[in-house]
Amino acid sequence: MQNRIQQLRKEQKITQEELAAAVQVTRQTIISLENGRYNASLQLAHKIASFFGLPIESIFIFEEETEQ
Amino acid sequence: MKNKMTFPSKTKFRMFVGAALFFLGLVSFILSLGMFPNIQTSGMQDFTKGFYSGLGCGLMAAGVVCFVRNLLLLKNPEKMKKAKLEEEDERNIFLYNKTAYLGGLICFFGVYIATLIAGLVNAVVFSTLLWVLCGALIILFTTYLICRKVY
Numbered sequence: 001m002q003n004r005i006q007q008l009r010k011e012q013k014i015t016q017e018e019l020a021a022a023v024q025v026t027r028q029t030i031i032s033l034e035n036g037r038y039n040a041s042l043q044l045a046h047k048i049a050s051f052f053g054l055p056i057e058s059i060f061i062f063e064e065e066t067e068q
Numbered sequence: 069m070k071n072k073m074t075f076p077s078k079t080k081f082r083m084f085v086g087a088a089l090f091f092l093g094l095v096s097f098i099l100s101l102g103m104f105p106n107i108q109t110s111g112m113q114d115f116t117k118g119f120y121s122g123l124g125c126g127l128m129a130a131g132v133v134c135f136v137r138n139l140l141l142l143k144n145p146e147k148m149k150k151a152k153l154e155e156e157d158e159r160n161i162f163l164y165n166k167t168a169y170l171g172g173l174i175c176f177f178g179v180y181i182a183t184l185i186a187g188l189v190n191a192v193v194f195s196t197l198l199w200v201l202c203g204a205l206i207i208l209f210t211t212y213l214i215c216r217k218v219y
Contacts, residue, residue, distance in 0.1 A: 029159040038159050 002061040006034040023047040086134030093127025
């Protein structure tokens, strides 16, 4: 699943460490999320969305073509 | 099912586990030296004695490390916060579960192949491995039923 975490983080000039601390995960998890190697749980997705003040679906892009 | 223990409580419990490991290691080491009265160890092979003494030393070392590490965590709130984050990080939990699943599967098939080979070589080893295999299957199935009910 693709996401806009890196784009939003850079726009707001936030480091991976700061974002990780804010959503209570390790920096490695943020790296894996940004690389698309790991999919966040609903709980983590919600925390990230709350942090950026945006709805979940505007951060995490669910592509139906990929799933098919 | 959420774990209700707080992280400081878990840390204290692990200190207790470290102490228990140290004690178990000490018992194993003393057993290997044949110092327990009423327990005959003269029949033990050198290899078995060596195994018990090595196991004992290993457990004692692990117990000390476990105890000291958790004691240091209790005394340093910043380190405890970092350790808590590492332990409760969802990706790390996912990795532990994935590792346990894949590792368990590989071990299970390894024991199965070893059982097949042992059947051609040694009857005692064959029957021991077969019991281990059957025991593992029963435990796996029972665990699955329990997890299905709980989750």
